[in-house]
Amino acid sequence: MTAIKSREIRLISRPEGMPTKDNFDLVQTELEPLQDRQVLVRNLYMSVDPYMRGRMNEEKSYIPPFELGEPLTGAAVGEVIESRTQDFQPGDIVTSNFGWREYFIAAPQDLHRVEQEIQPLSIYLGALGSTGMTAWVGLNLVEVKADDIVFISGAAGAVGSVAGQLAKIRGCKVIGTAGSSSKIEYLKEYCGFDEAFNYKSGSVLEKLESAAPDGIDVYFDNVGGEMLEAALSVLRTHGRIIACGSIASYNATEPPSAPHNLPNMTTKRLTMKGLIVSDWLDHQSEFEREVGGYVQAGKLKSKETVVTGIDQAVSAFIGLFEGKNIGKMVVKLK
Numbered sequence: 157m158t159a160i161k162s163r164e165i166r167l168i169s170r171p172e173g174m175p176t177k178d179n180f181d182l183v184q185t186e187l188e189p190l191q192d193r194q195v196l197v198r199n200l201y202m203s204v205d206p207y208m209r210g211r212m213n214e215e216k217s218y219i220p221p222f223e224l225g226e227p228l229t230g231a232a233v234g235e236v237i238e239s240r241t242q243d244f245q246p247g248d249i250v251t252s253n254f255g256w257r258e259y260f261i262a263a264p265q266d267l268h269r270v271e272q273e274i275q276p277l278s279i280y281l282g283a284l285g286s287t288g289m290t291a292w293v294g295l296n297l298v299e300v301k302a303d304d305i306v307f308i309s310g311a312a313g314a315v316g317s318v319a320g321q322l323a324k325i326r327g328c329k330v331i332g333t334a335g336s337s338s339k340i341e342y343l344k345e346y347c348g349f350d351e352a353f354n355y356k357s358g359s360v361l362e363k364l365e366s367a368a369p370d371g372i373d374v375y376f377d378n379v380g381g382e383m384l385e386a387a388l389s390v391l392r393t394h395g396r397i398i399a400c401g402s403i404a405s406y407n408a409t410e411p412p413s414a415p416h417n418l419p420n421m422t423t424k425r426l427t428m429k430g431l432i433v434s435d436w437l438d439h440q441s442e443f444e445r446e447v448g449g450y451v452q453a454g455k456l457k458s459k460e461t462v463v464t465g466i467d468q469a470v471s472a473f474i475g476l477f478e479g480k481n482i483g484k485m486v487v488k489l490k
């Protein structure tokens with residue numbers, strides 16, 4: 157069999173501030189011949205995610221940094237092309253952490269088979285993938301329940317739009333914020349948020365106070381900084397915060413200047429819980445059953461911003477920090 161040629165994206169220098177295309181290289185490689193107990197997969201979709209920015213820094217965080225000169229990794233959905241194990245057959249659809257490349261060879265334990273009834277398959281990177289699961293775990297962690305008033309930042313993105321819809325399914329009042337008028341319309345008309353406002357026009361605190369005159373019970377934080385500061389002001393006594401992400405500071409070269417009002421944690425007896433979705437993989441089947449059920453019943457809608465071609469993956473990634481996506485940003489591989 158002739159060797160499979162595959163293109164992959166490598167990190168060649170560490171970004172300072174906002175990443176640029178010069179930090180990356182698109183390289184063509186040839187795969188090694190397939191060995192026993194190995195599976196050859198062609199990626200159909202790959203994910204770009206804000207957390208990847210942290211892995212481009214030199215410092216170790218909760219996961220090690222990406223190595224310079226090596227291909228990036230991340231979530232992907234692919235089709236099995238050839239298999240030397242009973243566990244997978246050609247045509248199977250699998251998720252993996254071998255994104256940022258067109259083809260790869262893996263051991264069966266590094267692949268997760270997905271059902272194909274729900275289409276498009278890119279949903280397994282979004283609502284039924286790790287961003288959807290992040291939303292689900294976050295709401296569970298702070299026990300979001302009927303009649304809670306829930307405020308979500310980064311609401312029109314992958315995690316936020318699923319978190320808001322799941323909170324609506326639980327009977328909450330849901331308020332979201334995002335960075336454009338088309339995203340506000342998406343939140344209200346498509347995702348069913350009760351209130352939504354554009355954080356880029358005017359004071360976040362004033363807009364949040366006006367959307368939630370009686371305060372909020374839960375803040376789902378995807379952004380940090382000033383958004384967290386506004387939420388700390390508006391949270392009710394015994395309110396809860398899900399510390400999911402802080403995208404406002406991922407490209408920052410200085411420490412964040414907000415929040416200034418952390419003492420509210422004490423005076424209002426607030427609870428703040430951090431979450432890393434990969435700690436919850438034992439609950440993946442439960443998540444897929446519950447949230448897959450909502451998708452199939454039409455109770456939860458999934459939207460993706462799809463960019464085509466591995467040569468567009470870097471600009472799709474940078475686009476996350478420019479607000480270019482509505483719903484999950486995914487790259488379709490040709």
Ligand SMILES: NC(=O)c1ccc[n+]([C@@H]2O[C@H](COP(=O)([O-])OP(=O)(O)OC[C@H]3O[C@@H](n4cnc5c(N)ncnc54)[C@H](OP(=O)(O)O)[C@@H]3O)[C@@H](O)[C@H]2O)c1
Pocket residue numbers: 205206207286287290310311312313314315316333334335336339378379399400401402403404405431432433434476477478479480481482483484485
């Ligand atoms: N803890 C975990 O395990 C876990 C897992 C997945 C994701 N996360 C976190 O969850 C958050 C959302 O991730 P996602 O995958 O769903 O990404 P996403 O929301 O789909 O995409 C990023 C969005 O963030 C907004 N944004 C970018 N820069 C911003 C800024 N400076 N201030 C405010 N908003 C900004 C943009 O929308 P606008 O147009 O609205 O600005 C952009 O579209 C991130 O913080 C991510 O790190 C955490």
